[in-house]
Each structure stands twice: as structure tokens, then as C-alpha cells.
Amino acid sequence: MLPQWELTLYLLASLGFHFYSFYEVYKVSREHEDELDQEFELEMDTLFGGLKKDPTDFEWNFWLEWGKRSLVWLFLGHAAVSQLATLLAKKMQQPELSSPKQSLCILAKGLGRLLCWWWLAELMVHLMFMHALHSSPLLESVSCWTLGGLALAQVLFFYVKYLVLFGVPALLMRLDGLKPPPLPRCVSTMFSFTGMWRYFDVGLHNFLIRYVYIPLGGSQRGLLGTLLSTAMTFAFVSYWHGSYEDLWCWATLNWLGVTVESGAQRLLERRCVRETLTRYLSPQARRRLHALLASCSTSMLILFNLVFLGGIQVGKTYWDRIFLQGWPWVTLSVLGFLYCYSHVGIAWAQTYTVL
Template sequence: MTSNPKVRWAPLPRTELLVYWLLSFGSHFYSFYELHRFSKEHEAGLDRQFQLETGLVQGFKRDASDFEWNFWTEWAHKSLLWTLTGHALLSRFCCIFYPQFRVAALTVYGLLAAVGVLGLRGVGVLLLHVVLSFSVAQLRRSALCWACNLLLLCTLHVPPLQDIQRGWYERDEEYYLLLFSVAVGTLRLLSFSLERCGRPAVHAGTFPQLCWLLSYTFYHPFFYNGPVITYNDFVEQMQTPVEEGERHKPGARYLLLRSARILMWWCMAEFMIHVTYMHAIQSNETYLEILPAWALGGLALALVQFFFVKYLVLFGLPSTLATLDRLDPPGLPRCVSIMYSFTGMWRHFDKGLYRWLLRYIYVPLGGSHRGVPRKMFSTALAFGFVCLWHGGHDYLRCWALMNWLGVLVETGLKALLDSALLRSFFERHSSAAARRRLAALLSAFSTAALILSNLIFLGGIHVGRIFWRRVFLQGLPNRATSAWNRLICPPKSQPVVVSLDSAGSWPHRCRYPSTGFCRVPPFFFFFF
């Protein structure tokens, strides 16, 4: 989880690069087209089972099976867009007329906006967490702060408390919003507590600390879903004098371009769930089993790309508003199609959470500066916390374990290849371009494992199991076997037909002739 300097690779021939780009984009678009075809062919069945909504464009239906996208879209229409607009207007008004009251006004506004959505009882839960965490932080014991906040986080999963909190609201969506707010708020409370333990407080008095903690916790653009920013960064940036901040304030052109980009990302997300019913398909194992090879690859592509575009919208709008308050929010996620390592995925997707884990878990536990065992331990605890913070379900444990192993394997392989012996060997017996191709080949295997782990995170263990069986156990070995058979023995007029046994194990007999085997091509996953 440590950052490394950017590697400068040797240039490759333009023709070779062009072939790579054509194969990459060609496989992406063709697989997405095959998924679109499958979605339209089975639209009636998917509609009966998942109640597809009427599309925004006539002649198209809308896949509403992704809970998170529908949840935030609905709340944006109901209240969030209006309260965020009110925050922007209040911030600008205070900057012009009452800059000395800007932080206090935004804090009160954030509290009132939270009360309007979560109710007095919901905000009361958050305030109780704030008071308890603040009180424990005054003891300046990191272990006690961790214990307190983890116990508060675990209260989200206590059935009696869940039943009580559900009873406060008429709809489950309101209760879920409380859960999201408490979960994200826990990261802020931990940030404040650990900063209080690790260094002198920004403010000496107890009351100013509590006021800043309330401002940090109820800062409206980041309140419900993030992105995550540390307590010290928030306070230091919000304390920037108005005169100095005005010189660095984004101009109207920047805001218009940023707003246009967010609107474009929203349109792209809606386009994806109109032309493909990816989330409905992944929710039914029968459809996953009968998906054609290229459509199966297109489903994997569509799911991870939609997740990326979704968070460009969910993080993009709050980050844009935060720049009006002279905050420097974490950068937006990087496109998942250019991610080729577990470490890169963690470093560049949710940058705020990555910095939080680095600052409060990985580095304090030793990180990469105290030997391999300590690095393995600190990395394991970082992924363990992320798993717990997301809910600790079985598929999350599997996902966290895969990411931990992926980071360790990548780190170990990089250290091995960077050793003096292997480096001198490769420098003597290969060109720089050949070493670049070798690195790309090794990264392809990491990319395939990364995609599989993301599919488990997005769809659950059953989705990952089906992809593992159809692509890695059936697809890749059989493609290799088919090619080898064609080389050593030409196909006969009646090819041998093999089929899976009743348990679906490999390799007994396969229903596809060896000369006509059609599975997801291996290179498809390498071009993600």
C-alpha cells in the first residue's frame, strides 16, 4: 500500500501499440454489444422477474436493480440536490458578507439539513456518537479510541437496535441513509480521535475542539457518502483566510466545466442501464449460466465500468461544492479499465479512503519500514478494517482476502524482479522493450484476479464462483486444449463431444466439441 515512483518504460513500435489498442477497444465494444443483444433478447423474462422500469427514452426500459444508484438518485431528486444547492449559496453569501461566521453558518446548516432528512432521533444518534468519541479522545489513548469507535460502528449490526431505528422511519430508504451517515461519520470520528492522540490539538480549548468536530462531522457535501478527508486537512483548509482563498478559488469556467462533466457521467450511467440489464442478469444464476461467451465478458466489463462511473457522480458533485469552500478534496476515481494491479486499484480509485488507511492504520503499524512480517500484518489489518466497515459479510471477507493476497503477491514479485541478480540477468539477455512486454504479461494475470475480486464485491460469491468456473476453469484450459488438439491431430468429421458431470466438475466430458469450443478468449480479460 505504499506509493512508488512512476516507472519509465521503453517505447514500443507504433504498429504494435496500434494492434494492442485495436484489440483492447475491439474486445470491449464487441463484448458490450453482445451483452446488449442478450439483454434485448431476454427483456421480457427479465421484466417479469425484476420489473424493469419505463426508460427515460421511449422504446427503452431501465434496469433499476442496482440499489446504490437508485437509492442516491431518488434522494437526489427528493432533497439532496436542493440542500447541496442551499449549501453552495450560503457558503458564497458568507464569503462575501460575513466571512468570520462562515464555518459556524455551514455547521448549523449541515445540522439542520441532517435533521430534515434523518429526523431528530437520527441526528441524536450521530450526536451521541460524537460526544462519546470526543470524550474518549480526551484520554489520548489510541487503543481506547479504536475500541470506542469500532464498538459504535458495530451497533449498526445489533438486531434490537436495528429494529428500534427502523421504527423511526416510514420507509427503509430513510433508515439506510442513517446507516450510511453513521458509517461515514465513524471514519471522521476516528480521524479526529487519532489526530488528538498523535499530536497537539489544533485548538487548545475543549469547546473549540468540539465545535470543529461538529463542523467536520456535519459538513454537508461529505456528510452522507464522502469522499473522506482527514480532520487536520479539513480544519487547516477551512481556516484559510478569505483573501488568500479567493485567489485560489475556482472560477466560473471551472465550475461550469466540472458540472458539465458530472452531467455527462450521469447520462453515461443511465445510458448503460438502459441498453444493458447488467444488474438484473447478475442477480439470476440461470442467466449467468446461459450467457454467451462474449456477453459474459461484456457483463464483467459493464459491471466494473458502471461502478466506476457511478462513483464519478457520487464523489464528483460533493467534491465540486467542496472546492467552493476552498477545500482540496481527494481526486476522483481513475478508470478501472486502465487498472492492472491491486495496489494501483487501492491507490487510485477511492483516494480519500486510501489516504485514511495509510495514515491511521498502515503507517502507525510499521508499514514497509519494519520488515516483511510487519508489512503483511499492517496490510491485513487495513483490509480487515475495510471489510468490517463495509459490513463484514462473507463475500466481503473473501474480497478482502483476495485483495490482501494480491497486494502481497505483487509486492513480492516486484521485489524479486528488482533484485540485483534478476535485474542484471534481464539487462544482459533482453531489451528494454522485451522487459516491458514481460511486465505487461505478468500484469495481465494480476488484472484477471483483480477483475474477479471486484465481481465478488459487486455481485457476491456466487457471481465470482460462476465467472471463475466459466472463464478460468472451463474457458482458459479448454481454449489451450483445443488449440493443442488442432496442432497434433487434425479434426475429424465427427469431433468427440465431452460434457460436464452432474457436479459440474472439470475435466470429465464437455458438451462443446474441441474444434468448436467457444469461451471467453483469454486475452479479453488481459485488456481490461
Template sequence: MAAKMELVELPRWEMAIYWFLSFASHLYSFYQLHIFSKAHEKSLDREVQLDKGFLIWGFRKDPTDFEWSFWCEWAWQSLIWSLIGHAVVSRVFGVYLPQYRKAFLTFYGMLAAWWLLGLRGMAVLMLHLSVSLAFAQLHNPAVSWGCTLLMLSTLHIKSLQDIQRDWYDSDERYYLLLFSSAVCSLRCVSFSLELCWNPLLVRHPTHHCSHLQFRNIRTFIMQLYNLTAYCFYHPLFYNGPIITYKDFNQQMEQPLCRVSLMWMLSRILRVFVWWCLAELMIHLMYMHAIQNNETYLNILPPWALGGLALAMVQFFYVKYLVLFGAVSVLVTLDGLEPPPLPRCVSIMYSFRAMWRYFDVGLYRWLIRYLYVPLGGSHRGLFQKLLSTAVAFSFVCFWHGCHDYLQCWALLNWAGVLVENAIALFLSSPPLHDTIVRFLSPQMQRRGLAFVSAFSTALLILSNLVFLGGIHVGRVYWKRVLLQGWSTIAAPMLGFLYCFAQVGLDLDRKKELKS
């Protein structure tokens, strides 16, 4: 909706109030959640076995966010050292043997993957790559998509999961293989479709066009090498963010640029600060342990209930600042342009903004390989509905297609459609002319923030379903919208209005800079 009108500046005193209320509501709700966490620390410890804290003396730590605990454990065990090794290899060969840098980075990435995943895990990944490339030779996007969906479905077959679990001495290594396979599937789609659309894009730069035939074994091997270099690029191998093959191929061929030591140290320090903030949150607030128990959700005081919702989505945001921020430093050092880091979820005032600015790499991937090929917004309303539905369905399937993911995808699809419908309605000539005639630009912006507050409420609800499950969304729906419509919902919408105004103001300043 913001795209249809010019965002004007509001009085400074008014924006100061919005900023103050936004920060104050966050801090106070977090404080109330902290009080609740400490009051129930013993019972939570019996249920989930809180870890011994190390960041703050005398505080315990909530270990129940699987993704954060998983990646932190692997980071200290091996990933930090393997990423440092990658940086050394890239710099040495980039300076002294630039023509062999891509080859040695590929070899290093495969060696690092073999070290953690073992020979069998490597065989599974190479099988996926080879099958995907073989089907891509048909130059049929539908066939390539069918191959990818089939391989993704094998990740959720119980018998195959049991076999792969038996390969490793811990479930953590199996999950590392699972995550790697899922991310590699996105890269296989990118490579295969780029090959279908433009075969010259995936040729070796020293080869001629006459070599681009499937029956030419040398060309197939070169294509497999390019796909392997793309998929096994070590900083992005396990968790992303996603870079399309077209961008990866073009940027990897460019010479390394010089990066100052101060720039690198400042980026590393920034990631460290984010990591400390994430650890501070799970030391002070046991939000993940609380949201797993519906009894606690039903007895949380209203402010603590709001604090839990904000803490869960903010921790998810800070977690991916760390996960994506750390590898983005290395990607930049290699001369590649990583996707922008996620935007703070508290200033996301629409479903469309959430998809566009949180995981930018995945958003660009979906637009290029799903939304636009299916027609997007250029072939009528029905085609737009279909393209959006297929994109959300694929994201749900890629994440595992559990019941809560289906609910989350449906909520997001409905949210995007409703926002588009409202934007279309407000921009219709009779209504738009009436709004412009009777409302000043400042009042138009306030009206936009008011409408966005409702969208933000539903956006947070959908994120709670994604992060905590259907039971969390059900409790919030019941306590906030059904039971607390006159006591909780109104103040909540007031604070969400302030959040939306802050987000709109930041977007306005960004537009002025650009």
C-alpha cells in the first residue's frame, strides 16, 4: 500500500512519540517476560533442563531453540575453523593463482563437506547433483522442476531417514546432511533453469558454443564441475543465504577486490555483537521453553504475553543476522555480493515487506524461478493468485510440509492477497480522488499506518505459528482477539501503529537517500 502513495514527513515531536513508545513497549514487555521466566525458572528447568549460563553470572540459559543450539555447537566444533580455512585459501589463490581460485575453492568445499558428512553423505549430494544435471540436459523447465520435487520428497521418507541416521554417531550430523541437501536442491533448480534458458551461461569461459551438446562428454563434465563449484561453495553450503547461479557465476569470475582490515574487523565485531544479543535474550527470557508449554501461555500476564510474541520474532531476526551476517563477510571478501541482511521484524508493516526484506536471497529465488515463469502479475488476476499460491506452497514443501507450515503458508498467502486487494481498492480513481481531496498527505500516512497495524498483527500471528506451532497461534488468537478484544487488542494495535509509523519513516528516509 505504501508503494501507491508518497510517504511524507510527519512532525518531529510526533515521530519522537512513536519511537519512544516503540522502544518502551519492547523493553517493558521484555522485562515482564523476564520476571515471569525467573518466577517459573525451577519448573522450566525440570521440564527442559536449562543450561548453565555463561554470558551473565548466575543466570541460566534456555537451550530449546534447536536451530540456534545446533549451529552454535557446530560453529565452535568445526565451522568457524573451516570458514577461516576457506578465507585463507581464497585469498592465497586469488592473489597468486587467480585462474585456479574457483577450482581450489571447489576442492576445499568438497573436502570440508566430506569431513563433516562422510563419504556416504557426499555420495548422496553428488547423486542429487548428477541426476539434476542429467535431467537439465533436456532443456525443459517442467522436467527439471519435477526432478527437484522428487528429490526433495526423498528427504522426508521415513525409511531413508532411518538409513541415513545409521550412518552417523549422532543426529546432529544427519541434520547437517538434511539441511545441506535441502539448500543444494535450491541451487540445483537455479543451475538447471539457467541452463534451460541460456545454455551459454553455464559453459566454461574458454569453450566455444559448438561444445555445448549433451553428447559431448567433456561439456557435461564441465557443467558438472560448474554445478559442483556452485553447490559446494563453502560459506553458503549448509544454510545459505541463497545466491542465484547467474549471479554466482558472473561474480566468481571477477578478480578479488581489496578490502581494508578495518572494514573486516568492523563486520566481525558487528556479528559478535549480534551473537551476544541473541545469547543475552535466551539468558534473560526463556521464551522458547515457555512457548512449548500451553499452560504457561494461558497464564502469562498480558504484557508478558506480548513480550513473548516480540521476543520470539526478534530472536528469530537476530539469529539470522548472526547466521547470514557471518558468512556474508566471507562472501564479500570473495568478491561476491551477498543478499542484504534481514530487516528488523518490528518495523515490518506488511506481509509483502516481510517476504521482500527478511530472507532477500530466497525472495529473489522465488521471484526468478517460480513467480515470474508462472506469469506473476503480468497475466491477469488469476495468474497472479496461482503464482503466489505455488510460491508459498513450494516454501511450505521445502521446509517439510508439516501441518503448522501449511497453516503458516496459507496465512501468508491470504495476507498478501488481502493487502493487494486493499491497495487496489484504495487506488481506484473514485476513492483515491476522495482521499486526496479530503485528507492531507500527513493524514493519509496516518491512515496507512492504522491499516498496517492490523496487517502487522496478523503477520506476527503467522510468524508465531511458524516459530512455535499451531498451538501458539491458537492461544494468541483466543487470548488477544477473542477474550481480550476490549482489554488487550486495542492497546496492542496502538503499539503496532507506532511500529508501523517507525517502519514507514525509515522507508521514507531510504527513498530519499536513493
């Protein structure tokens, strides 16, 4: 375990990087608001004092419109059916699903969380036009701070969006006395490909392991069989999401990331390597080495998932500007920031991960 002051320093640095880069995105959004409005038809509403909204995330807008029309009726209908089932269970002398008071408490807490997440997602697309900027030629010319802020804003909006989209069915399951899969873990605490796939969409991960990876042989058929099973699993994921060129590229890159991480983990678990590290490095030094390696993995994790969120061209732009044109100072600065993020993520995983 690292000293508390050092962990606090990494946490404060991570938060500072987040907020400053978001501020840079906010400034660029305001400076180019008219230009982006002409190109993408920003929406005007009164939710945040007349600020315009970036409407270019199709998934968020589609489900938001559906929710405005149907969500209230869905909850009311479900509550009525759930309470009717409870009364029938009582009459049949079966264990009670949940009392009306418990259901009301679950509903109130769940709706409160959903409203907070929805408000945060809406605030992000009103203050930062990250989706429009990722589709604009401006992406080639904004500062490196803005570029980093756009990447963070894009992936964090994706996280908050799915807290809402997954939170609705999770709430319905709780009203029925069922235990839903855990909601996505914050992407700012992710520091590996395996962690991202395991803890972001837990339900999808469990489904893939049970119905795709294990039936294909999994890790029981040697190294080649493991590689093939993993590749076919990611091929299924790409097909599941729509089978576009961007998705095949994203799935292939993530398969590569998971494979490299698994290979590195096997290498570090070898007895001779483990004993060498233990002999020459203190526990604190090994922790810092872990964060250093994780910062490289995290940089690729963000880059590859930007291909999923923005397309191959967005991924190429980030690769060129951060890793080619930006070498060495921009690249090393990004890895330094991600080193701090990795320390926070590792501490979070060791403290809170129960899966």
C-alpha cells in the first residue's frame, strides 16, 4: 500500500486534469458555437438557462424521447402488475415478494438516482459539444488539452448514459425482488482492457463467458484454443453491435489489448519473474510499476474505444496528434496523467471490487 499522502496527490491530480481539460472543451464549445450550430443544428431548450444542446448522440436522444413518452406509464404499469403478483402470492401462501412500503422506498431511491444521472448527462451535452466536435474538422486543430478533454468527456458521457439506460431495467428488477447485475463501473477508474470488459457491462460479460467463450473451449484448449475462443467472442460482440467496419476494427483492437494483457499477466506470474520482482522491488515499487504499465494499457484502452464511439477516423486523429506528432512531450504528458489515473483505479479496485 502506498502512503496516504501519495494516493491523495494522485487523486487530486486526476481530478484536476479532468476539470481543467473539461474547461478547455467548454471554452472551445462556446467559441465555435455558431459554427457548430450551422453544421449540426444544436438544440435550444430552457433546461440550463437557454444553453444549446449537442443533439448528435443518436442513442441518447432516441431513448430519451422514448422515455418522455413511455417511461412513466411503464413504471406505473409495472408497479400495478408487481403489486397484483404480491397479493396473489399472499393468497397462495407463498413468500411475499416485497411489501408496498418496501417497493415505494426502492422506487423513490431508484428514480432519484436516475434523475441525478440524467441531469448530469444533460449538463454534459449542454456545456460541452463533444460529439459534434468529434465529427467536426475542428478536431484537427484544437489544443492538446482540449483533445484530451474531448476524449475524457466522450467516454464519461458514455458511462453516465449507460447508468441511465441500464438503471431503468435494474430498478424494475429490484421492484420484483430480483438482483440485477451491477451497474457500470466508472470508466475513470478503469486501468485495463480486462477490467473494462468485466466491470462495465457485467450482464454482457457474463453472457459472453457462459454462452460464447466457454462453449468454444475457453482456456481449456491450450494457448491457441484460448486465442481462438477470445477472437470468436469479440467477433460475436462486433456482430451483436451491428457489424460495421468501425466495430470490427474496435473489436479486433480490444481483442489484441486483452491478449497482450493476458500474456503479460502470465509472464509476471511465472515463478522466476515473481521472485525477481519480490527480491529487487519493494511492495510500493511494485505498485508503482503496476501503475506505469497500466498507464500504457489505459492509453490504448481509451484510444481503441474512441474508435467505437467516434469511428476509425477519430481514432486515427488521436493516434496522429498524441503519439506521432506529439512525441515526446505530449505523449509522455498523457502517460503521466494516466499514471495518476491508474493509481486511483488500482486503489479503487482493491477497495471496492467484490466481483
